[in-house]
Amino acid sequence: MNKIISYIKRNKIKSVVVTILLIAYYFCLPKQLFTDPTATVIESRDGELLGAIIAKDGQWRFPHNDSIPEKFKECLLLFEDEYFYKHPGFNPVSIYKALRDNISSGEVKRGGSTLTQQTIRLSRKGKSRTYTEKFKEIILATRLELRYSKDNILAYYTSNAPFGGNVVGLDAASWRYFNRNANDLSWAESATLAVLPNAPSLIYPGKNHERLLKKRNALLEKLLKNEVIDSLTYDLSILEELPQKPYPLPQIAPHLLQNVAKSNYGKRIKTTIKKQVQEQTNVIVKNHHHQLRQNEIHNIAVLVLDVNTRKVVSYVGNAPTDKTHQNAVDVITKPRSTGSILKPFLYAAMLDAGDLLPNTLVPDVPTQFGSYNPQNYSKEFDGAVTAKRALARSLNVPSVRLLQQFGLDRFYYYLKQLKLKDIKKNANHYGLSLILGGAESNLWDLCKSYAAMAGTVNHFNENSSQYYTNEFLEPTFFADAEVDFGNLNNEKTIFDAASIYLTFESMKEVNRPEGDENWQFFDSSKQIAWKTGTSFGFRDAWAIGVTKDYVVGVWVGNADGEGRPGLVGVQTAAPILFDVFDILPHSDWFSKPFDEMQEVAVCSKSGYRASPNCRDTEQKFIQLSGLKTKPCPYHILVHLDASEQYQVNSSCESLDNIKNVSWFVLPPLMEYYYKSKNPFYKPLPPYKSDCITKGSTTMQFIYPKQSGKFFLPKDFDGNTNELILKIAHSKPETTVFWYLDDNFIGSTKVIHELAILPEIGKHVITVVDELGNEAKRRIEISE
Incomplete structure (x- = not known):
């Protein structure tokens, strides 16, 4: 020292x-050796190429890859630099031989460059090939050897070598020329690519193929002599043809590629996509698109999520349509009218709040809220229908009435918790139409919400009846993304597990429209909770299905918003949904969350908790919050004579002869429609003629449903059509008297309908029954 x-x-x-x-x-060596723009590349979860976007400079140059296939490595070293692993970056012997040959010939015959030097030359593109530059390359090559390992240097060369045309790097070359991953190349294909960087112009179709073939075969012969390959492999390899034209790169998930490129342009991204499922889904979408386009329906989107990992399994952003029909639009992320697809959220919210039980009868009768007059798809009414059946059949009128009962603001609060980002305006802006498609959402957010609900039930059963705090998280299509469900605690996140489970149980029912006989695609062997939706004007068709392990979401329509007859969720989106479920692994059904449920007696006819008057009951597991629902209001105790044909009381029958019987009675308007669909419904018997009766008797207008303006059209003869008045009476046999502006116009019994022809202007219709009950409607007849 x-x-x-x-x-x-x-x-x-x-x-x-x-x-x-x-x-x-x-x-002297820059920190970043290569700064050229690279292509955006996405791969499946297993590293298989799904698609790529060309680099900004127009070159097919994939991002740097540290991995080099052994076959290509053997070919490259034998062809370019046999002593690569022995020299310090330059080979003095090769340089001497190159100088000797070049001086003797008077021109450049040999380069004498090692692969390390060639890597430096590639990074210093555009430099003239002079002896001065050669000296600089040697200096930089030795420095490169000190910074990186031999394998890293080889990887730099392999990723940046020219392979003809606008193809740079082995990864891009193997796909462009042989349509496969570099690891899957044969010896002949590897040899072809190994000789190309030395003379990249040889690859052009129809040009110099004889020279390229000669170079390749010479390398294969060298591999044979060095005992890298055996004679059989050699004989088979020289028979392989050279590539004739470049292949287009795979575009298996083009819309996902667009999505990834927004934040990761020029990077190689491993996604969560299962390639096989993605390809099979593409085929399903293509086949259905061929059928649907006959009806001028051109766009389809499909999203498949893994419930347990919350990762995307398949992402089809659009059908293989053309540019005219917006084939580049990623419909998965675009807001569309929801139709009925939000109904399960309302159902779950009402169960969660303890406002409903699955089998509770809810009204399905003509309904009007101001100027809003919801209609069922069938234009018919059931009078009363169980809540779960109303959901399964996607009945509009019961859904609107339930929303009005539950409260628009309360439901809107639940939707905001679900983070449906396209529902941006306040609750009053949407009104009660919110439940029928008055709002917009997108396939991503909807699938995310259904997956979170499924995950809630799964995790509750797997973690000692506890909930994750971050259950309703964003799914991901990045393979390296960490999914954090948060911490476990005893508090529900949005919906409790029992309410979700009961919602899914209801969604298992087939919601086929009435009269639809061609439901051949429904596979009853698979337990799937699913829901369809159709927006106003037949512009959007939805279908979303949930199992314990997967969520599949489908949207069908036209990206430009054009509606088409027949564009209905159950007819266009549902068949795609079940075809996709057919390619997914089988899932068991959800386990029942017993800790959030209790078995109680439920009235068989009304679906309410059984009251003392309910004769027919059954034991049902309900959500704990359902314990606060009221007992059955539709079963009353009536007094009948010995024949049970008449109602009686002490004024007309001795107490010894009076039978006390529990009777199922619906309000008049519900009863009017219910008994037409339920032939076994028995209205209350009339009172015996000699009985003195007291108590409430009710009647309700069927038409007009409420006060308002009416126009009376004319028939073909020019005669004005009559206005048909109609009421429902709890005791149809009662005589009802009709008045128009206090003028008596007639009476009815049993069937309470009356046709009138009022003059233009305002009128008051009054009905009075023989017991003194009264109802009124104010109408205005317009010209």
Whole structure:
């Protein structure tokens, strides 16, 4: 050490010069060797190529890859640099031979460059090939050898070597010329690509193929002589043909590629996509698109999520349509009218709040809220229908009435918790139409919400009846993304597990429209909770299905918003949904969350908790919050004579002959429609004629449903059509008297309908029954 210090003191100038040279040598190599733009590449979860977007400079140059296939490596080293792993970056023997041959011939015959030097030359593109530049390459090559391992240097070369045309790097070349991953290349294909960087122009179709074939076969012969391949492999390899034209790169998930490129342009991204499922889904979408386009329906989107990992399994952003029909639009992320697809959220919210039980009868009668008059798809009414059946059949009127009962603001609060980002305006803006498609959402958010609900039930059963705090998280299509469900606690996140489970149980029912006989695609062997939706004007068709392991979401329509007859969820989106479920692994059904449920007696006819008057009951598991629902209001105790044909009381029958019987009675308007669909419904018997009756008797207008303006059209003969008045009476046999503006116009019994022809202007219709009950409607007849 002292000798070194002493030497430096005696030779200060030399020491400074050496120090400067060492510093210059240390910093002569740029930190980033290659700065060229690269293509955006996405791969499946298993590393298979799904698609790529060309680099900004128009080159097919994939991002740097540290992995080099063994076959290509053997071919490259044998062809370009046999002593690669032995030299320090340059090969003095090769340089000497190159100088000798070049000087003797008077022109450049050989380069004598090692692969390390060629890597430096590639990074210094555009430099002239002079002896000065060659010297610089040697210096930089030795520095490169000190910074990186041999394998890293080889990877740099392989990723940036020219392979003809606008193809750069082995990964891009293997796909462009052989339509496969570099790891799957044969010996002949590897040899072809190994010789190309030395003369990339040889690859052009129809040009120089004889020279390229000669180079390739010479390399294959060299591989044989070096015992890298055997004679059989050699004989088969030389028979392989050269590529005739470049292949287009795979575009298996083009819309996902667009999505990834927004934030990761120029990167190689491993996604969560299962390639086989993605390809099969593409085929399903293509086949259905061929059928649907006959009806001028051109766009389809499908999203498949893994419930347990919350990762995307398949992502089809659009059908394989054309540019005219917006084939580049990623419909998965675009807001569309929801139709009925939000109904399960309302159902779950009402169960969660304890406002409903699955089998509770809810009204399905003509309904009007101001100017809003919801209608069922069938234009018919059931009078009363169980809540779960109303959901399964996607009945509009019961859904609107339930929303009005539950409260628009309360439901809107639940939707905001679900983070449906396209529902941006306040609750009053949407009104009660919110439940029928008055709002917009997108396939991503809807699938995310259904997956979170499924995950809630799964995790509750797997974690000692506890909930994750971050259950309703964003799904991901990035393979390296960490999915954090949060911490476990005893508090539900949005819906409790029992309410979700009961919602899914209801969604298992087939919601086929009435009269639809061609439901051949429904596979009853698979237990799937699913829901369809159709927006106003037949613009959007939805279908979303849930199992314990997967969520599949489908949207069908036209990206430009054009509606088409027959564009209905159950007819267009549902068949795609079940075709996709057919390619997914079988899932068991959800386990029942017993800790959030209790078995109680439920009235068989009304679906309410059984009251003392309910004769027919059954034991049902309900959500704990359902314990606060009221007992059955539709079963009353009536007094009948011995024949049970008449109602009686002490005024007309002795107490010994009176039978006390539980009777199922619906309100008049519900009863009017219910008994037409339920032939076994028995209205209350009439009172015996000699009985003195007291108590409530009710009647309700069927038409007009509420006060308002009416126009009376004319028939073909020019005669004005009559206005048909109609009421429902709890005791149809009662005589009802009709008045128009206090003028008696007639009476009815049993069937309470009356046709009138009022003059233009305002009128008051009054009905009075023989017991003194009264109802009114104010109408205005317009021209």
